[in-house]
Amino acid sequence: MRTTTVGDVTILLPDLDPEGLHQITDLPDDDLHDGLMQDASWRGQQIADRNFRGCRITEADLGEINWEGGALYGCEIVRTDLSGAALTGVNIERCSVTGSRLTGSRLIDVRLKDVLFGNCRFDYATLNRVSAAGSVAFTDCTLVHGTWSSCRLSGVALRSCDLSDLELESCRLDGADLRGNRLHAFAAPLDNLPGVALTENELPELDRMAVDALNIDVRADASRGHGR
Structure with a gap:
């Protein structure tokens, strides 16, 4: 059993046997088990109610795919382009996604459990009703200019x-x-963040958020510099 720990979160990782994988080039018509997709291009493809199990996808072009329903279980996605992809109602469990690009992607009603995102780009991505049903971690990722709404990501x-x-x-x-x-310029209602863990370096940004949330009027001390 392979695991990794990010902070206090321990994640079960996929444990693939490279010799047990078979090369796949074209998008299959049904569920896929133990496949190796390397340098494949499925850009703009439609995927519905398809399950991938024990697969490795590396250096592939999956940009602008539209995946509805189904699941990824025990898969590795490495240095793959998923920019502009839309995943709706997909379950992702015991998977790692590393060095991949998800710029402008849309994840809707996606369920995550034991998922690691490492060194990925999620800039301008939209997450809507994404939930963490188990351990989830993002490490060394770029999440700038994204929008997350109605997500349930306690303990990530x-x-x-x-x-x-x-x-x-x-x-x-x-x-x-x-x-x-x-x-x-991170923006979140303070009641979205109870019990989060921060270092002292992040406290000034939290102060800024509190000032904005409470509409506090921060002024110079009028009495400073005047004698009595």
Whole structure:
């Protein structure tokens, strides 16, 4: 059993046997088990109610795919282009996604369990009603200019990520580990963030969010510099 730990979150990783994988080039018409997709291009393809299990997808072009229903289980996705992809109602479990590009992607009603995103680009991505049913971590990811709404991501780990200009609306990140992130212009209602873990370096950004949320009028001290 392969695992990795990000902060306090331990994730079960896929444990693939490279010799047991068979090469796949074209998108199959049904479920796929133990496939190896390398340098394949499925750009713009439609995928419905398809299950991939124990597969490795590496250096593939899956940009602008539209995947509805089905599941990814025990899969590795490496250095793959998923920019502009739309995943709706997909279950992702015991998977790792590393070095991949998800710029402008849309994840809707996606369920995550034991999923690691490492060194991925989620800039301008939209997450809507994405839920964490188990351990989930983002590490060294770029999440700038994204929009997350109505997500249930309690206890996730976001470590060493760039969250600049990321907007959260009606999301649950209670107990999330946000240590070591860049939070410039990060926007979230404070009641979305109960119990999150931060370092002292992130506190000024939290202060800014509190000032904005409470509409506090910060002024210079009028009495400073005047004698009595």
